[in-house]
Amino acid sequence: MKALALEFYKTRGRKVWLVVFALIAVQLLWMLWSLRSMREQKLDTGWMYFLYEFPALNTLMMPVIAAVVASRLCDTEHQGRTLKLLKTVMPAGRLFGAKFLCGSIYMAAAAVFQVAMMLLGGSLKGFRGAVPVQKYLLYLLFTVSVSLTLLLFQQVLSLLAENQMIPLAVGLIGAFAGVFLMFLPKQLSYLLPWGYYMVLEGVSLEWNKAAGVVRYHYVPENWFGLAVLAAVFLVIYLTGRFLFIKKEV
């Protein structure tokens, strides 16, 4: 707890919240634009439409946000060469954990703000039908799970590499890779952590070319995908923590 509080203390003036708000602002603009051009009959499937579109948006943007948040939290240790001091006053594993928890709060907050924005936007626009609360809660769970895995991966890179261009570049490449995977068979998305926003997507689209009709429908929750992601998370956490503890400073 003390270590976590200190992580927040250290982020004073680092403007990490600004990163989160920038993400929300961009997504808000996208949402306003897409709502404006929305046709009347689409209001029936509005809630589903959001659950279909936002994972793609997250695939593009969240990896970058995760990379920036992780880098903001870790870079301060490299710049001030503080690791050699911290490692003499606290267990390195605890520092690793506290940093991850701190970053997690930012990433989880980003997801919560996003869902709140979706619900608010949908209601104001007048989406028909009750809000599918359960579906949105699951969406939140899946989004947070993927975001935290990406954050963890980025944190490991940011702690191990002093040059923050490396993790930032990896985050950017990851985002593009995730988008690229969308155009390939879905099974391939399992191969990279950046593909999991799409793997865990709760709505799919059926496009009847002949009739020119687009239909959204819910798909069963992909618990298998979540389990694979959890395993990936665990491997990254244990390996990353081990490497960080072993790292000589």
Add this chain to the structure above:
Amino acid sequence: MEQLIATAGLGKRYGKTDRVKDLDLAVPEGAVYGFLGPNGAGKSTTLKMILGLVRPTAGTIDVFGRRMCSRNRLSILKDVGSLIESPSYYGHLTGEENLRVIQTLRSVPRQEVDRVLKIVRLEKQKDKKAEHYSLGMKQRLGLACALLGNPRLLILDEPTNGLDPAGIQEMRELICSLPKQYGMTVVVSSHLLSEMEQIATFVGIIREGELVFQDSMKALYEKSSISIAVRTMNNALAAELLHGLGLAVRRDEDYLLLPELSDEQVARCADELQKNRVGLVRIEERRKSLEDIFLELTGKAVSL
């Protein structure tokens, strides 16, 4: 005297090169231990090993009489303050906030921050961001961090690096005052002998990873004592004669070296040689400076 730090056969090997080799360090309690050596001799690596920041590839480390291992490392380090190489600080936080972070992690009372700020004379600049500090102030902030909780042992690695003469003087005075005022034992490394001369009570000199001298400063000074060099036309006979006068005689190339003598003794020697018709051609007073000894021990020019 109890040894606060005792290492045995300590070594660190990177690939095929030994950065530190077979090091037996002994730091007595209450000492200011000057750890000397040219740049790249392995000083920082050794100090980092003592702090557990670098894992030794050979040997053992005892601190406060306890064998250091990864499990008890942090409990031992509770009583050790350190400043390794450049100072550690968060540039976007003020001096006081920086200290607050370490004070919280070390679980020492809040008042400690004010106390150490006063010791390093930073109390007036405590609300300034650390990134706006001068190098000397950053170094003092680093020292303040190390002093939090009044540790028994302080490990300072090149604390005067990059400071101007006034800053060096100030740091020197601070370090000197610590054992007396707070009962601390201080290990301070440097590549400048002149710096250590004035503050250290014990010295360890390291060269290419190996300890080449370790003893009290007094013992090092003794090595620098004056000798009288005599050159004659017949050194063998002269040596015999001077030996007969009860003097310890050493040969040094064309010279005979005698210990420090009074003027009367020198005159008596000259008399004795003349009486026996040994042609006396030179009498010189020689003094080996500490710098000479350092040079001899480290095989490198002393950095200025």
